[in-house]
Amino acid sequence: MQCSVCGGTAFTSRPILWDSLIAEWQISRSEADYVDRQQGETCTACGSNLRSIALGDAVKSFLGTREPLRRVVDTEIGRKLAILEINEAGTLTPVLRQFGGYVFGAYPEVDMHAIPYPSGTFDIVIHSDTLEHVPNPVHALSECRRVLKPGGALCFTVPIIVGRMTRDRTGLPKSYHGDPTTATDDLIVRTEFGADAWTYVMESGFNRVTIHAVGYPAATAFAAYCE
16 A cells, blocks of 8 residues: 555554444444544555545546656646645645645635636645535535536545445434534534445536545545546
8 A cells, every 4th residue: 555645655543433423323343443444544654544545546546647646746737737625635735735726715614515716717626524514415516516627627535334325414413523512513414425425426417437445445535527
């Protein structure tokens, strides 16, 4: 396994999930273990977790490179690439900020149902573990597609339990990613994504999607193409 951000090959692990969240998600111990890997197994060189590494792989696939993203920054592609990042993607974000055409939009200040940029602005839109908090994920994905240039791509992650289908949490007790005593309603989990997560991408108007896995089933990322 190689880190897509820096090229590192050594990793360390720590647990992330807590008992109440495991109960809210109604997940098994084995499912909790691979979610812990997704969030808590990190590259010792740069600190990127498996989620960020999978997302980096999706970005690299769009760019058509095998090089770690840190080495792409100073290339001609890196200097010209127009990137919109919605919400921070962990330790991947400091590398993305070095690209020449980088724009950051903080969630929830940037409404994913009304992204405040003209159509056809960006080569790539990136967001990480954000879509599950949005009321209408299909519409949010279509907004990402709107602001992409023809030939552009949306690269993103959502937490996925691979052994079941997606479910809407409407009517269920509120569940948060983070401390529920300090979290705001913007961090309520509205959708728990499962094996059919890719169908939301197609429903939003994209006509091609690729899935990039790291330590499957621990971490997956999507690259959806605007063709």
